[in-house]
Amino acid sequence: MIPSWLNWKIILVVIAIIVVSGTIFYSRYVAGKIAHEERKNVEAWVEAQRTILNSADTASINLATRISTENTQIPIIETNERDSITGNYRNLDSATVKDNPLYLREKLLQFKRYNRFPIILVLKDTPYTANHYYYGESTLLKEARLYPIVQLIIVALFITIALVAISTSYQNTQNKLWAAMAKETAHQLGTPVSSLEGWLEILKEDTVNDKIVPEISKDVNRLLLITDRFGKIGSQPKLERSNPVPQISHIIEYMKKRTGKHVVFAFHHTGTTTYPLLSPPLFDWVMENLIKNALDALEGNGEISITCTSLAHAFIIDVTDSGKGIPKNIVKKVFRPGFTTKKRGWGLGLSLSKRIVEEYHKGQLFVKWSEAGKGTTFRIVLPV
Known part of the structure; x- marks a missing residue:
C-alpha cells in the first residue's frame, strides 16, 4: 500500500x-x-x-x-x-x-x-x-566540472515547467468542473422556480393569502437571483459601472435580519465614491459569502466590520470579524475548491468568490490579516 x-x-x-x-x-x-x-x-x-x-x-x-x-x-x-x-x-x-x-x-x-x-x-x-x-x-576540464551544474539548472527548469503545466491543467479542469456544476444547478433550479412563479400568480388572485403571498414572492425572487448567479458562472458576465456602497449596505441589512442579536454589524466608507466595473448579482454573491464566512467564525457572538475605501485607482473593501481566526498553516488553503473546516458544506464559497473577483472583475481577494482568537480580515481590491 x-x-x-x-x-x-x-x-x-x-x-x-x-x-x-x-x-x-x-x-x-x-x-x-x-x-x-x-x-x-x-x-x-x-x-x-x-x-x-x-x-x-x-x-x-x-x-x-x-x-x-x-x-x-x-x-x-x-x-x-x-x-x-x-x-x-x-x-x-x-x-x-x-x-x-x-x-x-x-x-x-x-x-x-x-x-x-x-x-x-x-x-x-x-x-x-x-x-x-x-x-x-583546460577548457575541457572546466566544461566537465560545469556540466552537472548546467544539468541541474535544466532539470530544475524542466521540473518547474512540468509542475506549473500540470497545476495549470488541473486548475483549468477544476474551473470547468465548477462552472459545469453551476450551470447544471441553474438549469435544475430553472424549472421548479418557473413553476413556483406560476403558482404565485394564482395565489395572488386569492385575497385570503394577502399576508403569505408577499413572503413567498420574496423567496421566489431570491431563488431567481440564485439561479441567475449560478447561470453567470462559467461565462463572461456583463460588467457595468456601479457604486458598491449601496449594494453593500443592502446586503448588510439583509444579513442582519437573518442573524442573532449578539452579532453586531459596523459599516464605514471613506474617500470620494468611485465606480468600478461590476456584475451586481455576482458582486452581491461575493459579499454574502464573505459575511456568511465571518458569521461562521463568530459562532453567534461578536462583531463584523465592513470598511470601504475609495482611491483614485481602486475600491477597497475589508470584511473583518472578531472570530476564532484562521491558523497560519491553512491560510493559503482557504481558497482551494473543496477545502473547508466546517462539518457541513462543500468548501466552494471562498473559491467561487475568488474566481468572481479575480477572473471576472480583474481584482484581488485575499486574507489581509488573521490571528488565532482575535479574528480575520478578508480584503477585496477592485480596479477603477
Whole structure:
C-alpha cells in the first residue's frame, strides 16, 4: 500500500534528485580522470622541454618539439627556482598579457591554488638552477566540472515547467468542473422556480393569502437571483459601472435580519465614491459569502466590520470579524475548491468568490490579516 504522503510530485522530485546526484558523482569522477591525464601531459611536456634543452640527438629533439607543440589546451606558466615569472608561458592570451602586466601574476596565483606543487625541471645542480611549471585547468576540464551544474539548472527548469503545466491543467479542469456544476444547478433550479412563479400568480388572485403571498414572492425572487448567479458562472458576465456602497449596505441589512442579536454589524466608507466595473448579482454573491464566512467564525457572538475605501485607482473593501481566526498553516488553503473546516458544506464559497473577483472583475481577494482568537480580515481590491 502506497503511503498517503507519497504522491506523484514527491516521486518526480526524488527521481530528479537521483538523476542529478548520479550525474554529479559521475562528472566528478570524469573530471578527476581528466585532471590526472592533464598532469601526466604537463609532465610529458616538461620532459620534452628538458630534451630540447639537453639532448644532442636530432630525432629526440624532433619528438620533444612535437610533444611540446601538441599541448594547445593546458595553460602553463614558467617560473625560476625563486618562483619569479620568467616570461615563458603557454596557451594564455598574448594580447591580454601584453596589455595587463599583472595578468601573468594573477594567473600564477590561480594556478597555485589549483596545483600547490609545481612540476620542476632542474637545469643545473651547482649552482642550483631550475624552472618551475604551474598549470591550470583546460577548457575541457572546466566544461566537465560545469556540466552537472548546467544539468541541474535544466532539470530544475524542466521540473518547474512540468509542475506549473500540470497545476495549470488541473486548475483549468477544476474551473470547468465548477462552472459545469453551476450551470447544471441553474438549469435544475430553472424549472421548479418557473413553476413556483406560476403558482404565485394564482395565489395572488386569492385575497385570503394577502399576508403569505408577499413572503413567498420574496423567496421566489431570491431563488431567481440564485439561479441567475449560478447561470453567470462559467461565462463572461456583463460588467457595468456601479457604486458598491449601496449594494453593500443592502446586503448588510439583509444579513442582519437573518442573524442573532449578539452579532453586531459596523459599516464605514471613506474617500470620494468611485465606480468600478461590476456584475451586481455576482458582486452581491461575493459579499454574502464573505459575511456568511465571518458569521461562521463568530459562532453567534461578536462583531463584523465592513470598511470601504475609495482611491483614485481602486475600491477597497475589508470584511473583518472578531472570530476564532484562521491558523497560519491553512491560510493559503482557504481558497482551494473543496477545502473547508466546517462539518457541513462543500468548501466552494471562498473559491467561487475568488474566481468572481479575480477572473471576472480583474481584482484581488485575499486574507489581509488573521490571528488565532482575535479574528480575520478578508480584503477585496477592485480596479477603477
